[in-house]
Amino acid sequence: MVLTLGKMNKVVKDAMEALRGIQDGMTVMFGGFGLCGIPENCISALVELGIKDLTCISNNAGVDEFGLGLLLRKHQMRKMIASYVGENKEFERQLLSGELQVELIPQGTLAERIRNGGAGIPAFFVPAGYGTEVQGNKEVREFNGKMHVLETGMTADFAIVKAKYGDTRGNLIYNYTANNFNGPMATAGKITIAEVEELVPYGELDPNHIHTPGVFVQRIFQGTNYEKRIEFTTTRN
Amino acid sequence: MVLTLGKMNKVVKDAMEALRGIQDGMTVMFGGFGLCGIPENCISALVELGIKDLTCISNNAGVDEFGLGLLLRKHQMRKMIASYVGENKEFERQLLSGELQVELIPQGTLAERIRNGGAGIPAFFVPAGYGTEVQGNKEVREFNGKMHVLETGMTADFAIVKAKYGDTRGNLIYNYTANNFNGPMATAGKITIAEVEELVPYGELDPNHIHTPGVFVQRIFQGTNYEKRIEFTTTRN
Amino acid sequence: MALDKNGIAKRIAQELRDGYYVNLGIGIPTLVANYIPEGMDVTLQSENGLLGIGPFPEKDKVDADLINAGKQTVTYLPGAAFFDSAASFAMIRGGHIDLTVLGAFEISEQGDIASWKVPGKLVKGMGGAMDLVAAAKNIIVALMHTDKEGNSKLLKKCTLPLTGVKCVKRIVTDLAVIDITPAGFKLIERAPGVSVEQIVSATEAHLIVEGDIPEMKI
Amino acid sequence: MALDKNGIAKRIAQELRDGYYVNLGIGIPTLVANYIPEGMDVTLQSENGLLGIGPFPEKDKVDADLINAGKQTVTYLPGAAFFDSAASFAMIRGGHIDLTVLGAFEISEQGDIASWKVPGKLVKGMGGAMDLVAAAKNIIVALMHTDKEGNSKLLKKCTLPLTGVKCVKRIVTDLAVIDITPAGFKLIERAPGVSVEQIVSATEAHLIVEGDIPEMKI
Numbered sequence: 001m002v003l004t005l006g007k008m009n010k011v012v013k014d015a016m017e018a019l020r021g022i023q024d025g026m027t028v029m030f031g032g033f034g035l036c037g038i039p040e041n042c043i044s045a046l047v048e049l050g051i052k053d054l055t056c057i058s059n060n061a062g063v064d065e066f067g068l069g070l071l072l073r074k075h076q077m078r079k080m081i082a083s084y085v086g087e088n089k090e091f092e093r094q095l096l097s098g099e100l101q102v103e104l105i106p107q108g109t110l111a112e113r114i115r116n117g118g119a120g121i122p123a124f125f126v127p128a129g130y131g132t133e134v135q136g137n138k139e140v141r142e143f144n145g146k147m148h149v150l151e152t153g154m155t156a157d158f159a160i161v162k163a164k165y166g167d168t169r170g171n172l173i174y175n176y177t178a179n180n181f182n183g184p185m186a187t188a189g190k191i192t193i194a195e196v197e198e199l200v201p202y203g204e205l206d207p208n209h210i211h212t213p214g215v216f217v218q219r220i221f222q223g224t225n226y227e228k229r230i231e232f233t234t235t236r237n
Numbered sequence: 238m239v240l241t242l243g244k245m246n247k248v249v250k251d252a253m254e255a256l257r258g259i260q261d262g263m264t265v266m267f268g269g270f271g272l273c274g275i276p277e278n279c280i281s282a283l284v285e286l287g288i289k290d291l292t293c294i295s296n297n298a299g300v301d302e303f304g305l306g307l308l309l310r311k312h313q314m315r316k317m318i319a320s321y322v323g324e325n326k327e328f329e330r331q332l333l334s335g336e337l338q339v340e341l342i343p344q345g346t347l348a349e350r351i352r353n354g355g356a357g358i359p360a361f362f363v364p365a366g367y368g369t370e371v372q373g374n375k376e377v378r379e380f381n382g383k384m385h386v387l388e389t390g391m392t393a394d395f396a397i398v399k400a401k402y403g404d405t406r407g408n409l410i411y412n413y414t415a416n417n418f419n420g421p422m423a424t425a426g427k428i429t430i431a432e433v434e435e436l437v438p439y440g441e442l443d444p445n446h447i448h449t450p451g452v453f454v455q456r457i458f459q460g461t462n463y464e465k466r467i468e469f470t471t472t473r474n
Numbered sequence: 475m476a477l478d479k480n481g482i483a484k485r486i487a488q489e490l491r492d493g494y495y496v497n498l499g500i501g502i503p504t505l506v507a508n509y510i511p512e513g514m515d516v517t518l519q520s521e522n523g524l525l526g527i528g529p530f531p532e533k534d535k536v537d538a539d540l541i542n543a544g545k546q547t548v549t550y551l552p553g554a555a556f557f558d559s560a561a562s563f564a565m566i567r568g569g570h571i572d573l574t575v576l577g578a579f580e581i582s583e584q585g586d587i588a589s590w591k592v593p594g595k596l597v598k599g600m601g602g603a604m605d606l607v608a609a610a611k612n613i614i615v616a617l618m619h620t621d622k623e624g625n626s627k628l629l630k631k632c633t634l635p636l637t638g639v640k641c642v643k644r645i646v647t648d649l650a651v652i653d654i655t656p657a658g659f660k661l662i663e664r665a666p667g668v669s670v671e672q673i674v675s676a677t678e679a680h681l682i683v684e685g686d687i688p689e690m691k692i
Numbered sequence: 693m694a695l696d697k698n699g700i701a702k703r704i705a706q707e708l709r710d711g712y713y714v715n716l717g718i719g720i721p722t723l724v725a726n727y728i729p730e731g732m733d734v735t736l737q738s739e740n741g742l743l744g745i746g747p748f749p750e751k752d753k754v755d756a757d758l759i760n761a762g763k764q765t766v767t768y769l770p771g772a773a774f775f776d777s778a779a780s781f782a783m784i785r786g787g788h789i790d791l792t793v794l795g796a797f798e799i800s801e802q803g804d805i806a807s808w809k810v811p812g813k814l815v816k817g818m819g820g821a822m823d824l825v826a827a828a829k830n831i832i833v834a835l836m837h838t839d840k841e842g843n844s845k846l847l848k849k850c851t852l853p854l855t856g857v858k859c860v861k862r863i864v865t866d867l868a869v870i871d872i873t874p875a876g877f878k879l880i881e882r883a884p885g886v887s888v889e890q891i892v893s894a895t896e897a898h899l900i901v902e903g904d905i906p907e908m909k910i
Contacts, residue, residue, distance in 0.1 A: 008711050008733040008771075033522045033559070034545035036538060059559070084599035087545075092596055104597065107521065108563030108605030112358070115560035120785030120827055121349070122380035124361035126567065127608035131639035133591075134604060143359035143389075152380075164539070169735075169771040175445065176556050177523045178539040183558030187786060203770025208412065209446045211558070213743045213773035215713050215735070215788045228538035234530045234546040245493050245515040245553075270740040270777070271763035273756060296777070321817035324763075329814055341815065344739065345781030345823030352778035357567030357609055363785065364826035368857035370809075371822060401757070406517075406553040413774050414741045415757040420776030424568060440552025448776070450525045450555035452495050452517070452570045465756035471748045471764040 010170045010220045011199065015045035018193045018219045022051055022158055025078070029114065029185040030058040031161035034087075034231045035067050037178030039162040041195045041223040043070055053078040057114070057156055059107060059181050061085040066229050075099065083107035087231065106134060109151055111184055117153035118187025118216070125150055159189025162223070163212070166196035167203070170217030171210045179211060186212040195223040247407045247457045248436065252282035255430045255456045259288055259395055262315070266351065266422040267295040268398035271324075271468045272304050274415030276399040278432045278460040280307055290315040294351070294393055296344060296418050298322040303466050312336065320344035324468065343371060346388055348421055354390035355424025355453070363388055396426025399460070400449070403433035404440070407454030408447045416448060423449040432460040475667045476648040477692070482616050484509045484692050485663075486575055486646050489614055490516050497521060497566065497606060499576030500544045502616040506575055517553075519571055521602040523562045526554025543602065563602070567609040574610035576603060578617050578642075580632045583658035583679040585642040587615060588634035600637060607638030619647035619676045626678035628652065628659060649673050651690065657682060663690045693885045694866040695910070700834050702727045702910050703881075704793055704864050707832055708734050715739060715784065715824060717794030718762045720834040724793055735771075737789055739820040741780045744772025761820065781820070785827040792828035794821060796835050796860075798850045801876035801897040803860040805833060806852035818855060825856030837865035837894045844896035846870065846877060867891050869908065875900060881908045 012018045019042060022028070032038030046054075047070050054077050061080055062068035071077050072090050079101040085091055094100035105113070106128045116124055125148035129135050139150040161182040164175035172194055174182055186192050194212075199222035202214075249255045256279060259265070269275030283291075284307050291314050298317055299305035308314050309327050316338040322328055331337035342350070343365045353361055362385035366372050376387040398419040401412035409431055411419055423429050431449075436459035439451075477485065483505035490496065490510060497519045498504050507527075510516050518527040520542040527542055528549035535549065542548045550556075557565075565571065578589040587607055590600040607613055620626050628645065644662075645652045650673045651663040660682040661673060666689050674681050695703065701723035708714065708728060715737045716722050725745075728734050736745040738760040745760060746767035753767065760766045768774075775783075783789065796807040805825055808818040825831055838844050846863065862880075863870045868891045869881040878900040879891060884907050892899050 008735065033543075034541065036522070036541050036545070082599060084601040086598035095596070104599045106600050106604035107559070107602035108567055108609075111559035111563050112356075112567075115782075116361070118786045118788075119349075119782030120787060121361050121363060122385060123378075124353070124358050126358060126605075128567070128605040128638075130608065131586075132604060132636045134600075141360075148359060167771060171771065171773050173445070174556075174558075176537065176539040176550070177520070177541055179556060179558045180522050181559050184560040187782065187788070207744070207768055207772040207774050208410070210773035210775075213775060213779075213783070214771065215737070215743055215783060230536065230538050230547055231541070231545040232547070233536055234548070235533045235536060236530045245517065270761075271759065273740070273759050273763070319817060321819040323816035332814070341817045343818050343822035344777070344820035345785055345827075348777035348781050349785075352564075355568045355570075356564030357569060363823075365785070365823040365856075367826065368804075369822060369854045371818075404553060408553065408555050411774075411776075413755065413757040413768070414738070414759055416774060416776045417740050418777045421778040424564065424570070444526070444550055444554040444556050447555035447557075450557060450561075450565070451553065452519070452525055452565060467754065467756050467765055468759070468763040469765070470754055471766070472751045472754060473748045 008169050010217060011168050012219045012221045014221055015041040015195065018042065018221055019045055019049060024051055025053045026157040027055040027057065029156040029159040029189060030056060030068060031182030031185045033059050033180035035063065035229050037162050037180055037182055038067050039160045039195050040226055042160045042193060043067065046071060046076065047074055052076050055079040055081065057081045059083050059110065061088050061091050063087050063231065064090050079103065081105060083110050111181060113151055113154040114188045115184040117155040118184065121153050123150055123152050155188045155190065157190050159185045159192045161186045161192065161194050163194055163196045165198050165200060165205060166194050166220050167200050167205050169202040170194060170214030170220050171205050172212035172217065173205060173209055174211050183211055186216045191218045192216055194220045196220065197223065197226060245406050247454060248405050249456045249458050251458055252278040252432065255279065255458055256282055256286060261288055262290045263394040264292040264294065266393040266396040266426060267293060267305060268419030268422045270296050270414065270417035272300065272466050274399050274417055274419055275304050276397045276432050277463055279397045279430060280304065283308060283313065284311055289313050292316040292318065294318040296320050296347065298325050298328050300324050300468065301327050316340065318342060320347050348418060350388055350391040351425045352421040354392040355421065358390050360387055360389050362386065392425045392427065394427050396422045396429045398423045398429065398431050400431055400433045402435050402437060402442060403431050403457050404437050404442050406439040407431060407451030407457050408442050409449035409454065410442060410446055411448050420448055423453045428455045429453055431457045433457065434460065434463060477665045480505055481692055482646050482648060485651065485690050486614055486616055487511065490514060494572040495519055495570065496573045497571050501577045503575040503577060504544065521562050521566065523557050523559060524550060524554060526551045563605050566605055569609060569611050571610055573612045573614065574606045575614045575616060576606065578615045579634050580627050580629055581615055581642055581645055582629050582632045585640045585654040586632050587637045587642050588632040589637045591635040603637050607641045613642050614644045614646060615642050616646055619649040626676055628677045628679055630679045649676055661687050663688055665690055666692065695883045698723055699910055700864050700866060703869065703908050704832055704834055705729065708732060712790040713737055713788065714791045715789050719795045721793040721795060722762065739780050739784065741775050741777060742768060742772060744769045781823050784823055787827060787829050789828055791830045791832065792824045793832045793834060794824065796833045797852050798845050798847055799833055799860055799863055800847050800850045803858045803872040804850050805855045805860050806850040807855045809853040821855050825859045831860050832862045832864060833860050834864055837867040844894055846895045846897055848897045867894055879905050881906055883908055884910065
């Protein structure tokens with residue numbers, strides 16, 4: 001494999017090396033929707049590292065025995081920020097016992113807050129949540145005859161994403177619906193880690209097809225042993 | 238060519254048919270950066286139609302004999318909204334004579350206003366323009382120790398974009414830096430017209446590589462006689 | 475006779491128009507996909523980043539990278555496009571989706587909808603529902619007219635936490651098609667064999683009944 | 693001796709670091725690309741939607757779809773990526789570009805920059821300059837120390853309409869390298885053969901001079 005010589009070579013050996021510098025109490029974004037497109041290798045490494053008191057930002061909280069459920073089981077999460085947290089009994093238990101805090105955000109607002117965190121837009125108005133609990137004490141304003149709520153951009157200490165293809169400079173291409181929150185989150189980490197199924201030398205990916213330009217990615221590695229578990233297998237007949 | 242049967246078939250014959258319903262005084266977005274990626278066929282058809290008093294939103298105003306310069310020469314523009322309008326003597330003349338109004342907007346703010354117009358975000362804060370003429374009477378607010386200006390989303394009666402490839406359902410793929418303002422503008426037209434160099438049956442474009450999903454495009458056609466003029470040809474030696 | 479879930483889905487399918495882009499929620503709304511009229515070209519959007527949902531895959535074509543918003547494995551149709559979650563909700567929020575069909579716990583005569591939270595029960599989250607109801611041009615709600623104890627779900631005011639305010643345009647229940655007008659609920663159609671009186675008595679809020687109310691054609 | 697434009701570009705190139713993503717403005721800043729130190733891996737961003745600008749193309753490889761922000765035909769390097777203008781400025785505004793180099797008419801001791809408009813002259817527009825100066829982490833301005841009449845461009849206060857306020861970190865002129873500190877302009881280096889006195893007299897604002905001022909190594 002031809003690697004970049006200097007610091008543009010963002011390749012690290014594995015999830016352990018990629019997570020260098022992560023600390024208890026940090027805020028971490030995890031790409032994925034349900035179990036689709038989640039950074040499996042880094043989640044496992046975080047369990048191994050035993051990092052605690054994490055604030056996790058992810059659309060969902062995984063299931064009991066997979067995805068972010070693995071961090072839950074080890075009590076490594078202090079707070080979960082998500083749009084939907086079903087499918088997880090341990091989550092339920094920790095929430096009811098008060099061990100875990102949860103902040104629920106409408107999915108589109110969550111995606112846009114992350115996108116805008118990465119895009120240097122500190123605040124913006126959306127219609128979602130107006131007149132609901134989500135509005136809370138937020139500023140509201142009418143535009144074009146419709147009420148809107150002021151939401152803020154969101155970043156994280158680490159953003160951990162998963163892509164199908166990546167190159168040594170951090171350019172990423174996602175597969176099908178495994179793009180989901182990975183694309184926006186890749187832009188919003190102070191440090192963004194990408195784990196990929198196939199790592200190729202830079203220059204091999206078509207520059208017209210890059211979903212996440214390498215500028216957003218600080219560390220990248222080729223993951224191993226992807227399980228890619230399916231939450232609900234539905235088939236024709 | 239296999240065409241969609243129903244209304245998902247967005248194919249029209251040519252620029253003339255694509256522009257059906259356009260009227261004097263309308264606001265029209267034109268994709269492109271300089272002369273790169275501009276909708277040549279629709280600009281020519283607009284000249285032929287003689288539509289007047291247009292408010293044109295485009296990063297640039299073309300050159301004297303090409304691009305939006307063709308509309309200027311025929312006095313079809315009432316107002317130009319752009320970030321940079323150099324390279325055009327007739328523009329200069331009409332501006333000084335008062336025939337033409339111009340509104341200059343920082344390029345990134347322009348791109349984001351268009352993106353947000355298409356994304357249903359009516360207003361958002363950006364740092365660009367704070368403390369300058371661009372700030373004007375706009376609301377300002379401090380976030381993270383830095384002053385920001387409140388800008389608004391922007392839409393148009395028609396958005397006219399140009400892509401390299403398109404399919405019969407309006408999915409678009411741009412080429413190199415010819416994406417530029419085409420991508421955001423495609424989302425912001427009440428009616429979005431796409432002219433493409435190569436129109437293919439739906440199903441032929443890789444769904445992972447679509448830049449503009451067809452939902453944003455109402456009319457599409459394969460353009461002809463692309464000149465693709467270059468503003469500054471620079472070569473090695 | 476009151477409709478079953480498939481009957482409700484069938485009736486909602488009649489609201490589809492050629493060329494529509496549609497987001498179908500989980501539950502009854504998902505069933506609408508089974509009743510898209512022959513020859514009608516409707517594109518289904520899944521908010522996790524797919525425009526052009528196809529049927530469930532053959533057993534050997536299941537792909538973990540290809541799911542719908544209900545996390546079920548799906549396929550994509552020719553002409554589909556994939557995109558990220560921010561782009562997906564830009565599409566929704568920007569009004570580019572013609573129709574959203576979703577379920578609910580309660581609907582008020584103002585068009586308010588409650589669909590995500592029951593105090594005292596575990597809250598799973600609103601997912602994309604608040605974004606969808608706040609932004610879709612046209613929102614149809616599919617629900618049973620009453621709960622299992624016979625309490626009406628069509629209320630003067632919702633009792634549960636709201637998902638959105640003044641957004642629902644039309645309701646299709648097991649008993650009726652009802653529009654939300656500035657004056658409140660208005661009866662449009664009856665389920666086959668269901669009387670106006672039955673519908674009125676199953677509706678807590680006032681129901682506007684004008685002239686003869688036709689039966690649904692299912 | 694005062695530097696010429698290429699000399700200024702050479703000196704600015706010394707500010708580059710391995711792994712930097714850099715946006716170079718039109719004029720002197722563009723010349724910086726010619727002096728990227730051997731073996732240093734720097735990626736150039738063009739705000740019209742390219743990360744990884746290559747050299748000008750061979751005559752037969754010119755492509756109208758492949759230009760830089762100055763509208764000149766360019767090439768792209770292996771590992772490049774293309775994107776739209778909104779994504780490009782999201783990258784800039786979000787602070788993902790390490791260094792922006794641009795020209796200016798005037799700089800104030802507060803770090804204000806005026807670079808886009810001269811009242812009475814035709815205004816062409818600010819292009820992406822306001823976005824770049826408002827958002828880049830690190831901004832270096834390349835300019836001649838004085839205008840043709842000998843008037844200083846390094847002022848207590850800018851006289852021309854501003855492009856951005858309190859944003860410039862460092863200035864490289866034909867005479868000197870100067871930092872903008874909370875206390876004002878501070879002399880860092882002299883052009884070869886140029887005296888501190890020459891620089892002070894060419895600077896309208898107060899210039900902080902502490903200790904021996906080294907000569908640039910070009």
